[in-house]
Amino acid sequence: MPLPDSFAAWLVEHLGVEPLSCHPVGGGCIHSAWRLDLADGRRLFAKTNGVSSLPLLEAEAEGLRALATAAGEAGPRVPVPLACGLAGASAVLVLPWLDLSRGRFAADELPWRRLGAALATLHRHSLTRRCVAEDRVGAAFGWPRDNVIGSFPQRNGWEADWGRFFVQRRLAPQLEHLVRSGQPLRQGSVLLERAGQWLADHQPDPCLVHGDLWSGNAAISGDGLGVIFDPAVHRADREVDLAMARLFGGFPEAFFEGYQETWPLPSGHRPRRDLYNLYHLLNHANLFGGSYVGQSQACLDALLERGMGEGWG
Template sequence: MASPDAQPADPLASWLGDRLGVDLVERRPVGGGCIHRAWCLQLADGTRLFAKTNQAAALPLLEAEAEGLLALAAATGEGGAPLLPVPMVHGRMGPEAVLVLSWIDLDRGRSAAQPSPWHRLGAALARLHRRSLSQACIAADRPGAAFGWPTDNFIGSGVQANGWEEDWGRFFVERRLAPQLERLAATAGRMEGADALLALTPGWLNGHGAQPCLVHGDLWSGNAALTVSGDGTVFDPAVYRGDREVDLAMARLFGGFPDAFFAGYEQEWPLPGDHPRRCALYNLYHLLNHANLFGGTYRGQCQEAIRALLDHSPG
């Protein structure tokens, strides 16, 4: 008979034992995103793992995250590419969904005052983008020179439409801007100028030689960090094959990336000189997604962005 003071067994312990053959000693909550619960898992051999848990219905989000991390890891190559928390196992644990990753010691106290690691991370992202175009990296996930991804995935907790399209401008309209605008229209009415913007966008985006690079897809400062060893890392992706400029544009949207990051990228693979003119258009997608997920002032920001884009063509 069990002691009345005995603590119930952690169901994650038996789950990890069956899946990975490891012994869980302790799990404690750690800071994470706003969607899942995050945990540090202390193992009997002294090592640690990182886990995310959520209700079973959230398993598709964790599966998409695992797929994206594996794709990025496959494209990083060698020579200073960012370390990635490569997925180890994911699935259902009774009423919960679980994703277990390698543990990485992050040092969020490092800032622009320490530019060298950020410079290396920017260069590593450029190498990832360029290497992802090699035949060795594309065979499994895309046909020919198409933009997109084999399946829909997620941007935050919102569905990100994918599929394949050979025309980059049309892909960005039909799989990025239009679904977000339609979702927003269903709850708050059609945005002024939305139809005109959608009509003009393909022409704006098809003249600078965009290539179907593997992109992180959600590269704001909360999804990148330095480690205690001074390396850089990225996580929580929303991957697809698109213009590499989308990652650099979002890295500027909410701030947090120092100049050294962009300098490192430019040194490794310079961007077209007119790249800044497309940033607002690419970032409109993320503003629309925030408006759909969080409401508030984001709708007004979207309307202002659409008006500015129509008044000042990004070319």
């Protein structure tokens, strides 16, 4: 497929090489995705959308750079953005092309175990490796600017207390939006109060997290290395990444074993898992409605029924 003149000129300006063609690729539900074939024989990956979507792509690019900084050589592979901006009437993000051959390693646990270990390394290294945007920030939870989770706004800013951050910047906006859309959850305000109490004695390190780590945002590349992409980064309890990795399935148990062997999770992580995943269920309820509203209510009810019985600290 030939490229629009404005897009081709933009690529030459930012990459210094002429693009020959582009081909649509599947997998995205927000942006259009393309494979770019260049005159020097390389392939690249591009996301495009309308001009108004530039902040979303800029936030993604910022998140990828931050993850790559924290990952270093021992962490998971992260596609580092090559260019991001406006090309005519399109917002564009250009990334390296990766051969994501999940199927090739479907029966091989070793690459997934290595990916779990690499994620643990990223989390640990992020405590001392910070991106430019965080230079003047101390040990706090959040991110320098708001971003998105899927296509839903994700409220950030900075907060020294993890429980307060999670309640006020994660759960509360989702529950408030359901109220505004006419789908309020029973005892939502009670859950917010209790969640703060449950997390009061839990003092995690403010690790850089991927933030949207379901199986569609991770893969094993053709050379057997684990890759993560499409993040919703912020500094948080590292358990949020491991919790979401279990929410929708897709990660083999070897992934979690590799993480545990490298940096074991503290006690109380299992009951916290459901609380952290309530955020993602609420997000899906706001984005897609349907059965996710009922799943969110069921999760909320179960959390309130369980209360402090299993220990949260």
